[in-house]
Amino acid sequence: MVTNPVLSRVPWLKAESAQRPANMTPADEQLARRVQRGHTADLAMLVERHHSPLLGFLYRLTGGDRALAEDLTQEAFLRALRSIQQYQPSRPFKPWLYAIAVNVARDHFKRADVRYAVTLADDELLALPDPIGLEETIEMDGLRVAAISAAIGALPVHQREAIILRYYQDLSLAEIAAALDIPIGTVKSRLSLGLRHLRTVLREEGGV
Amino acid sequence: MTPQTKVRAKLIEDTGSAEEADRLLPVMQHLADWPAPTPTAQETDRLVQALAASLPVQRSSHAWALTGWLLRAQLRVVQQEIWLASALVMALGLFVTLTIQPGPAPDMLPLVWVAPLVAAVGIAFLYGPAADPALEIELAAPVSPRLVVLARLLLVFAFDLMLGLLSSVVLVLLHSGWSLWPLVLLWLAPMTFLAALAFLLSMLFVEPLISVSICLVLWGIQVMRAFPPFAAFPNWLAQDRQPWLWLLTLICVGLALWLAGREEQQLLKRI
Numbered sequence: 001m002v003t004n005p006v007l008s009r010v011p012w013l014k015a016e017s018a019q020r021p022a023n024m025t026p027a028d029e030q031l032a033r034r035v036q037r038g039h040t041a042d043l044a045m046l047v048e049r050h051h052s053p054l055l056g057f058l059y060r061l062t063g064g065d066r067a068l069a070e071d072l073t074q075e076a077f078l079r080a081l082r083s084i085q086q087y088q089p090s091r092p093f094k095p096w097l098y099a100i101a102v103n104v105a106r107d108h109f110k111r112a113d114v115r116y117a118v119t120l121a122d123d124e125l126l127a128l129p130d131p132i133g134l135e136e137t138i139e140m141d142g143l144r145v146a147a148i149s150a151a152i153g154a155l156p157v158h159q160r161e162a163i164i165l166r167y168y169q170d171l172s173l174a175e176i177a178a179a180l181d182i183p184i185g186t187v188k189s190r191l192s193l194g195l196r197h198l199r200t201v202l203r204e205e206g207g208v
Numbered sequence: 209m210t211p212q213t214k215v216r217a218k219l220i221e222d223t224g225s226a227e228e229a230d231r232l233l234p235v236m237q238h239l240a241d242w243p244a245p246t247p248t249a250q251e252t253d254r255l256v257q258a259l260a261a262s263l264p265v266q267r268s269s270h271a272w273a274l275t276g277w278l279l280r281a282q283l284r285v286v287q288q289e290i291w292l293a294s295a296l297v298m299a300l301g302l303f304v305t306l307t308i309q310p311g312p313a314p315d316m317l318p319l320v321w322v323a324p325l326v327a328a329v330g331i332a333f334l335y336g337p338a339a340d341p342a343l344e345i346e347l348a349a350p351v352s353p354r355l356v357v358l359a360r361l362l363l364v365f366a367f368d369l370m371l372g373l374l375s376s377v378v379l380v381l382l383h384s385g386w387s388l389w390p391l392v393l394l395w396l397a398p399m400t401f402l403a404a405l406a407f408l409l410s411m412l413f414v415e416p417l418i419s420v421s422i423c424l425v426l427w428g429i430q431v432m433r434a435f436p437p438f439a440a441f442p443n444w445l446a447q448d449r450q451p452w453l454w455l456l457t458l459i460c461v462g463l464a465l466w467l468a469g470r471e472e473q474q475l476l477k478r479i
Contacts, residue, residue, distance in 0.1 A: 038264045044256045051252045056244030066245050074255060081262050148242045166222065167239050173221070191222045199235045 028093035036084050047077060050094075053169055054101055060164045061105050063153035072108060076101040095178035098171065102161055102179060109157065151201040159194035162187055282359045290330045290364060297326050298371040302378060319375055321431050323395040327368040328402035328427070332419035334360050335410040354468040357411075365403050372399060397450040397457075402427060404460035411467040 026034075026042070028049065034042040054076060059069035080087075080100045087096055152160055161180060165171045166187075177184045209217075215236050219229035247255075301322030308318070335357065372395055380388045402423050409419035432438035444453060 036264065040260050040263060043259060043263055047256050047259065048252055051255060052246050055247055059244045060242070064242075069245075070247075070251075074258065077255065077259055078262060081259055081264075084264065144238070144241050145243075148238045152239075152242070163239075166218070167215075167236065168244070188222055188224075192228075195219075195223075195232045195235055198238075199232060202235060202238055 029089045029091075032084065032087055032093050033089040035081070036087070036089075043081070046093075050097060051077075054097070057098070057164055057169050058101060058105060060149075060152065060168055061160060062108075064149045068108075072101070072104050076104045079104060092175065092178065094171070095175045098165065098169070098175075098179035099181065106157075147202065151198050154201065155194050155197055159190050159197065162190040163194045163198070166191055278355065278359045279363060282356065282363055286334065286360060286363060290333055291367065294326045294330050294364075294368055295371060297322060298368075298375055301326075302375040305375075305379060306382060316434055317379075317391075317394075319372075319379065320391075320395045321427075323368070323372040323375070324399040324402040325424070325427055326371070327365060327399045328406040328423040329420050330364045330368060331361060331403050332406040332410050332416045332423065334364055334407075335416070354465060357468045358465065361403075361407055365400075368399065368403070372396070393450070397453040398427075398430070398444055401444075401453045401457045401460070404457040404464070408460040408464040408467075411464045411471075 026045070028046065031042040031046045035046060051073070055069055055073045058072045058076070059066060062068045062072065076097070080097055083100070087093070152163065155163065158180075162176060165176045165179060166173075171179065173184050173187050176187045180187065182190075212233070216229050216233060219232050219236070220226055223229055223232065298319075301319045305317050305319040373392065376388060376391050376395075380386050380391060405426070406419050406423050409422055410416060413419055429438070429441055430444050433441050433443060443449065
């Protein structure tokens, strides 16, 4: 039997979820379709399913700033909900949600005037001060974590988005292409360039 | 498949080369060193509760609620004089019809002449500066100006239709020689057409008097048929012409709604 932890904890959602057969695990697209009609229990299931991955995605995209990632995650869900009527259930839900999250993060970078697109040489990159949120990561896992978060944080933002979506969020090339609204070939070239960039930076540090 | 072979397969897919994938594998091991935070169950609950407030209202009830709200809101916007004047003129038409003895041919009844005019004049005065709210309020409304226009049209037309039906029922009750449906058919098509024409004209001209004048002239020509020099004018009330009137009605309403939509786009461009 599939149970939803959120539904069991929030009493006013329990009654609504009881109307659904217990052994059914609806796809994201089915849930989104029901959210369009205003069903709260399906919203809870969608959030439960995507909250942690989306937080992880935005955490890494923002260079490890947990508080900022939480704010952006809430903003991404809110924006998705406000435009849920425009979502077409015939198309996959996950890339649609990630496209919104990417836009939320880009808007934040624009507002904050944060410049992540770095065009410096690798040795100059290594001399840069650590990106935001590094203190927290250092406390967690020490210098290796700091090194990898700094290396990812120093990537141009479009390469960083592709790398995180592919190797942390485990999205397929087609899903990334849909989320970033670019051709699959461009996804591949961004991944390839990003990985080479990372290898160079980490080698300089003696990690690879 | 072990996690490492899975990652290697993914790298081969991304780079198109096994050698390049092998060179990049150590980078992937580094990536795995950076864990992401996991939200607690309470954090997810709080997020769901915060989002639930923005959940769309269930669609079926939402549509009915929106329609009801829109009609109630427009009921307050429509000038009160329109209701009163329509009712008075229709009552006068009914009174005159009842006092004519012996009764004329059905298509020459005053009620049949009055009903379309009442609808046309009422609708012509629905729009324009006197009835429309400020641009800012109109654009801030949760429905488009086109829907607002349509809601107002429906309200006034439904009111005039009800008046016409009531008057016809009274006539049929007091004159055993007339039957209800043929009598209603005499004024229904012209009334709908003139109302649609007034609606279209009020979209074209800001001044409602222009719309009213054009409708009056058109309907006046029809009424003049009662007098010998004008008997050659086409008879709109003839049964075989009524399908054309319905078609023209549809065209007028369609054009007026298109104009309202275009006006909406222009308003949005101006801000």
